[in-house]
Amino acid sequence: MKTVKNVFRRKLRAFLTIFGITIGIFALVVMGSLAEKITLLVNGGTRFYADKVTVSQGGSAGFSVNPISVDRIPAIQAIPGVRLASAGITLPLDKEQSASFGVPAMISASDLRGRNLESFKLTYSQGRELSPDDQGKAVVGADLVQKLNARVGGFIKVRGRSFQVVGILEKTLTIPDDAVIIPFRDAQNIFFNDLPELVQKNINPDMLATGLTIYPKPGVNPDKLAEEIGKKYPQYDAIGPAKFQQQVTNSTHIFTTIVFGVALISLLVGGLSVINTMTMSVYERTREVGIRKSLGASDGRIIRQFLGESAFIGAVGGITGLALGWLFVLVANKAGEASGTVIFLLTTRLAIGSIAFAIVLGVFSGLYPSWHAARLNPVQALRYE
């Protein structure tokens, strides 16, 4: 193929240009995979928080570790519109939480009072769900299986305590993937141990929870209900689906911005290097363009010839960038599985999108040089040495 031949006429230059695009697309694929994972998490979270209100004390988005007392439940259930309130505990799996992307691994427990009302259903790839009278049993989220070395019937260590695994969750691509679900009573004990001694003295461990999940009566707007509860108990954060949505979109905006930033930078760097290469290429082949024009080549023919070359550069750069990005995501996720943090998700739309982006970038950057070549005066071009 003449296009390929022409592009690689200057091998080093061709490789450098393609490499520039490769890096850009690589960055785009990696950052994009991160954003896709986050988006999925958020969408899952949105489903998770639909149709209910979570109440916690201080903290944000219901991940607070300030205690809230279970004996509040009767009073809250008395609020009109509340169908049922259920207590739950959410704690970091590792006490010393290191900062990380995505969601940190969690311990999750519930008094299970609301399990028949829950619209977010978990499915089990192995074993069974916890029942209210289980003790010392655990259900493990899909992304934590490897880290905790979990199998049904075997034992795992959670905060130094031994739990027998009774179930393993199907991958949900959102929060439960990074959670270990244990009985409420066991979680209360762990939580109690986490508290400062001073607090411990004044608290009954049986009353401990980190949050309440409130299921509204049919037809009651959960956001309105959250507002009412917030008014009645100003010391609590009552979060309905709309508020949750708002909180997470703020944080996903950052990721979208980063991805767009990376796209923009790769557009600039890759685009400029293609423009540079194509301009050089047209310049070096001025005489050839003159010959072609003397033979009656139309402007369109000349433009197509050079555009074909720049599109080819874009496509090769895009494919290698995608391949490298895919490899990176694969390796990083494999490594992440061991520590329970799978943070990349390379989706089909991202893969196709980044290749298309690279080709469009190549074509777009080739436009001016090609147009310039087509407009050359044939006599001057022929005279060019």
Place this chain on the structure above:
Amino acid sequence: MNDGGVILRVRALYKTYELGKENLVRALRGASLEVAWSEMLAIIGPSGSGKSTAMHIMGCLDTPDQGEVWLEGRRVDKLKRRELNHVRSRQIGFIFQGFNLIPTFTAAENVALACEYAGMPRRKAKAAAARALTGVDLGDRLSHHPSELSGGQQQRVAIARALVNEPAIILGDEPTGDLDTINSREIMQMMRDINKSTGTTFVLVTHNPEVAATCDRTVCMRDGVVLADEECRPG
């Protein structure tokens, strides 16, 4: 077509090049010329007299500041870019001093390119190129690159390329200028034969009296105008 037996008519061409503000080069100052169908015409004249400039304008590679160019009875000096491309690809063949072959293309590809620009599909173009190259005795050199051919062979590829679309006229700007005497004679003989057998019109710029002598008629350029052969002799 019907222009009194004239294939190419040029009337009072003017072309001025501007080199900086004050430095004007008046390359053509009212050049006029008529070329008859199937004629083989030589243009001679001192360096800088405007021969190449005139050839470029006659070949629709350039436009004059003033004057008219009529090709096969049609005025071509004011055509649009698109129409000029069309004329160049189908009605005119060019042969240059420096051969002007694309170095990365084989002989066959160089010739086929002209066919493709004239609108021929790729497969047909290949066959036509092979035929044209066989016609200039290069049937065994189809896949050679220009760097693998002698000067005379390269110029024969260029002749094949100029001929392949069967234009009525071929313009040559010093086609033998870069060739030695033997190759020069061979190329001249080849063009003469083509002219005789196909009736293709040739207009050749040359410094070589032997080349001029092979042609049917010679005109001379001086200071941007065309003179009859007799007026050329100094004195």
